[in-house]
Amino acid sequence: MDLTIDAGEFLAVLGPSGCGKSTLLRMIARLSVTNGGRIVAEPEQFQTAFVFQDAHLLPWRTVLDNAALPLELLGIGREERYSKARAMLAQVGLAEAESRYPAQLSGGMRMRVSLARALVTEPRLLLMDEPFAALDEITRFHLEVQLRDLWQRRGMTVIFVTHSISEAAFLANRAVVMTRRKGGIKLDRRMDLPAQRTNDLRSDPRLGHEMKVLMEAMEEE
């Protein structure tokens, strides 16, 4: 495949199971090695963050210590990283939970900590691999709105892999559908939807229309 992503885009990546969407994400994150292809970035190096399908928090650390982890690994001092982590936790609405342990949180809360952790380094690129797949629908709706809001305020690039057509349509301003095999791209579409996305959009026929286009691309083959 040949894919160019601009800074500041919210790109959704759709495709059937096994088409390689997770692999693509890992290659961009330089967690996996490319095989014959290249990942070219400009600038070369910048802060990347990754959000997994499960929150994957360190269970022996408090919420605050979990959120601050990336800064700790980058060598930032205690005071500074705690204040940044607190700010991020406040942004995702978990300010009062900072001294709790992951075992005491609900699935949705844990995902929000994971999100705060991803954003604490103010990354230029945010990679997300089906992060909300394991959550219930209402929580998903809220987190999707929150994510979109965070994206708009920070101006980072987001690549969001998902199975869900409705989620892709709601969140992204550009969606790409991958082929079943060979890692090709079947559809590359700029979403025809307003910039401000609230839960009201979910009952808007424009969303339904975008979803239909995506669904047709997914189904044909």
Next chain:
Amino acid sequence: MKKFLPPLIPLVVITLALEWMVRSAFVPGYLVPAPSAVIRALFDSRDELSAAMAKTSAAAVIGFALSTFTGVAIAVLLSSSRAIQRSFYPYAVFFQTVPIIAIAPLLVIWFGYGMKTVIASAFIVSIFPVIANTLTGLLSTDPALRDLFRLYGASAGVTLVKLRFPAALPQILTGLRVASGLAVIGAIVGEFIGGQGLGSVVDVARTQQRVDKVFAAVLLASLLGLALFGVINLISALTLRRWHASEQAS
């Protein structure tokens, strides 16, 4: 108190039953001592038994501490590379399978008669569960978390200390639980050969056909094993309390 009641009841029942069986000559007292005879032996020989218990405890604790630190260190080394693991893990299994009775005389050659041999015996018998469980724990780290650490450029050392080791803690403690009892057994066996402590009391009493004293010494050895086990459980409760399912109340 409620927690101690369930295990106490069978103990009381069995003790009373045993006492009755010996007193009514249903079971000969020279084969199985009446519990009252064991208590009397505990009391009559209390000086000898407490000195012996001190020696066995010291050897078991030191042997156990050594096997804990060495075992964890070996497991860390084995977990660092697949090649190292494949080359050296089979030798670690040697500690599991070697019959301690067979090599105890060799221990005497190397360490002489006394405390060093007993500690060595406790060490050899108890180290394998530490290695095996620690290794499993270190190798079972969540791959997504490993990726996360890589993403932020964490070195192997940092990943070991901040991720792999804490994640392996429940498994390590499991290994320590098993090893604690084995350390006591290893010490007693070492004492049969090396000649001191509770093992020696058992050996001498056995020769004298003092089954009551044998059982008294064995009882003390069991209590020692129980105490070590309890210490590990306490450590487990304190460190895992907040985050691991095994220590969370229902």
Next chain:
Amino acid sequence: MNRRTFLGASAALLAACTRTAKIRLALNWKPDPQFGGFYAASYEGHGLGVEILPGGAGTPTVQMIGAGSAEFGIVSADELVVARSRGNDVVALFAVFQNCPQGIMAHASRHLESIGDVLKEGTLAIQRGLPYARILEKKYGFDHVKVVPSPGGDISAFLRDEKFAQQCFVMSEPLQAKHAGVDVKVFPVADIGYNPYTTVLATSGAQLKNDPDRAKTMVAAVRDGWQAYLNDPAPTNAKMHDLNPSMDAAAFAEVAGAQKPFIETAELGSMTADRWTTLIGQLAELGDIPRAMPAQDCFRNL
């Protein structure tokens, strides 16, 4: 089949079973010349089916007899007396060693004069629970010697350390040491006046009462066996060597010869009340038994 026939057949079957029932003879060590006569005996020739159970370190033969897991067993006289004092009705029938072959061996190069000298320095490997160990402790004290557990027939520690002394069977370990190039001086335990019968065939009082003929036949078979072994140990040594390869054939022959003086007597295996009385007195004085007991209870000459 009616009830009468059934009972009759069962009784006959039971009788036949007890006659040809396996008699288990439990040894308290591996097969070696001290048991030669037991292996040489022709039990079938006397109408008995005997299974010899070899032992090793710590085989609890007195308890086995008491518990019924062996009909006959090899014990030492002192442990028999102690067992009786604990309520275990064991009775001696045949004493292989008329004189106790136990002793302490030390390196000849130490030029020690008496058994007390052994305890003046160095290491002594001895089973501390044995009565003679405690007699030695009472008489000479263990303050200047390091007492360690007996290595059970293994002389490697002895060979390595000149100041190392260990308990032995007078005709066994010293010969091994000599072959390994170390000259030894042996101090028989009998020298301190402690001389129990050793390698004694025993059975339970209950069995003696229920089937005295069987016990008598057993003793007769054993006596003949020992006579045969004393006359010509070679074939039996071969048999025992197969069962216990840890001792080589030459050693078997050598020990068989060296042990003869301890065994030979007018009527092989017979015992006297005086010897038992002396032993009982010594054990009572040591405190191993609460009070003396009649010597007659401990043995029978069948």
